[in-house]
Amino acid sequence: MTKSTEWQRVAGNGLLSRRHLLGLGLSSASVLASSAVLGADGKALFEIPGWSRQAGPGPSGYGQRSVHTAFMQRDAGAPDPLYPGGGASRSPLQHLQGTITPNSLHFERHHAGIPAIDPAGHQLVINGLVKQALAFSYESLLSYPMVSRFYFLECSGNSRSLYGARPGNGTAQTIHGLLSGAEWTGIPLSTLLDEAGILGSAQWVSAVGADAASMGRSVPLNKALDDVLVALYQNGEPLRPEQGYPMRLFVPGWEGNISVKWLTQLKLTQEPSQFRDETSKYTDTMADKTSLQFTFPMGCKSVITSPSGQMQLRRHGLYQITGVAWSGNGTITRVEVSADGGQTWAEAMLDSAQHAKALTRFRIPWSWDGATAQLMSRATDSTGAVQPTRTALLAERGENSFYHCNAIQCWGVSAAGDVNNAYV
Ligand SMILES: Nc1nc2c(c(=O)[nH]1)N[C@H]1C(S)=C(S)[C@@H](COP(=O)(O)O)O[C@H]1N2
Ligand SMILES: [Mo]
Numbered sequence: 001m002t003k004s005t006e007w008q009r010v011a012g013n014g015l016l017s018r019r020h021l022l023g024l025g026l027s028s029a030s031v032l033a034s035s036a037v038l039g040a041d042g043k044a045l046f047e048i049p050g051w052s053r054q055a056g057p058g059p060s061g062y063g064q065r066s067v068h069t070a071f072m073q074r075d076a077g078a079p080d081p082l083y084p085g086g087g088a089s090r091s092p093l094q095h096l097q098g099t100i101t102p103n104s105l106h107f108e109r110h111h112a113g114i115p116a117i118d119p120a121g122h123q124l125v126i127n128g129l130v131k132q133a134l135a136f137s138y139e140s141l142l143s144y145p146m147v148s149r150f151y152f153l154e155c156s157g158n159s160r161s162l163y164g165a166r167p168g169n170g171t172a173q174t175i176h177g178l179l180s181g182a183e184w185t186g187i188p189l190s191t192l193l194d195e196a197g198i199l200g201s202a203q204w205v206s207a208v209g210a211d212a213a214s215m216g217r218s219v220p221l222n223k224a225l226d227d228v229l230v231a232l233y234q235n236g237e238p239l240r241p242e243q244g245y246p247m248r249l250f251v252p253g254w255e256g257n258i259s260v261k262w263l264t265q266l267k268l269t270q271e272p273s274q275f276r277d278e279t280s281k282y283t284d285t286m287a288d289k290t291s292l293q294f295t296f297p298m299g300c301k302s303v304i305t306s307p308s309g310q311m312q313l314r315r316h317g318l319y320q321i322t323g324v325a326w327s328g329n330g331t332i333t334r335v336e337v338s339a340d341g342g343q344t345w346a347e348a349m350l351d352s353a354q355h356a357k358a359l360t361r362f363r364i365p366w367s368w369d370g371a372t373a374q375l376m377s378r379a380t381d382s383t384g385a386v387q388p389t390r391t392a393l394l395a396e397r398g399e400n401s402f403y404h405c406n407a408i409q410c411w412g413v414s415a416a417g418d419v420n421n422a423y424v
Pocket of ligand 1: 106107108109110111112153154155156208209210211213214215242243244255256257258259260261262
């Protein structure tokens with residue numbers, strides 16, 4: 001075992017070099033000397049557990065998680081009779097690892113609930129400024145060549161409680177859980193638009209969903225032809241009804257709202273359609289009360305998922321600080337972590353493959369000696385954008401902000417080990 005004096009401290013308040021993650025291990029597992037496994041009489045010193053003594057259930061048609069992890073849930077609240085089917089549920093970020101959110105825990109945001117679509121009765125129509133209007137059945141779309149890409153999806157209302165005057169008492173899930181990551185498989189929208197034939201006057205693609213909200217958003221044609229998908233699969237299986245089964249628009253890196261679920265129409269137009277969700281909602285009101293419209297990309301951002309809000313550190317010693325980082329404008333190139341409220345920073349290890357517009361996992365070892373600490377993470381992306389402090393973001397956006405909060409957030413650790421959302 002390396003003595004704690006040999007840990008290389010790289011920033012204030014106990015942050016250790018990320019190289020200690022490689023090989024040295026932060027394990028608190030008890031070391032089993034071989035003599036400890038068998039007693040002097042040669043008998044095993046531990047009981048053989050019940051599950052090792054008899055055969056368990058056999059294979060099944062559809063897998064279920066362990067009953068011991070069933071507490072990991074989205075935080076779907078009680079239904080609101082005044083808003084049928086509406087609302088959101090958040091991903092339990094503090095319980096997850098890696099960069100892919102299990103489909104059953106992908107966050108949800110519905111404006112009028114989940115339509116029960118029979119794919120046999122569903123159509124995707126492409127019309128408007130095209131040479132020939134087309135209608136695709138689900139079956140016919142399945143025969144088009146598809147691509148698979150890792151992307152994050154984030155609602156632009158995510159983390160918006162950080163605009164509040166006082167820090168809300170929340171978890172990584174309740175504050176930041178309108179965020180998930182998946183491998184999305186679908187048909188490049190450009191393939192379908194090319195088949196319809198884009199007329200020269202077309203500048204926008206208006207996408208409309210088949211839910212009772214008829215949710216619509218206008219996508220600039222250059223983005224539509226760049227990396228937008230008509231997504232049919234999510235993490236290898238057909239989309240979940242919550243995520244838009246049988247098909248959704250997927251607009252990489254941009255605010256979640258524009259990835260229209262239950263997609264049924266794409267109309268090419270010269271001007272944006274000025275849907276409700278791009279006029280009265282999803283605009284950014286500035287300090288002078290003017291509003292910015294079409295602020296599409298989600299900014300460079302990171303969140304520490306562990307230790308995080310409402311956890312308790314029960315012992316002094318080594319911890320692994322971990323979280324996710326992402327940017328709607330490119331790849332994450334760097335994540336720094338501070339344990340002293342942003343006075344000093346150390347570079348975290350990026351331990352996942354770094355895909356553009358996808359979640360990246362970071363981690364760094366931390367030695368907690370019982371002093372109060374303020375844990376923060378700061379991401380940098382491939383455009384050079386650095387995640388702003390909350391103070392800087394508020395100075396830029398003013399007090400009327402609601403969407404697109406990518407500020408650095410702080411988890412305060414008390415001497416007793418309680419972890420809480422804090423402002424610095
Ligand atoms: N048709 C339709 N598309 C929709 C919505 C909706 O209510 N109806 N919600 C939008 C919003 S606000 C977000 S953040 C994302 C959420 O996608 P998810 O539920 O798959 O996480 O879908 C978007 N697409
Ligand atoms: Mo959203």
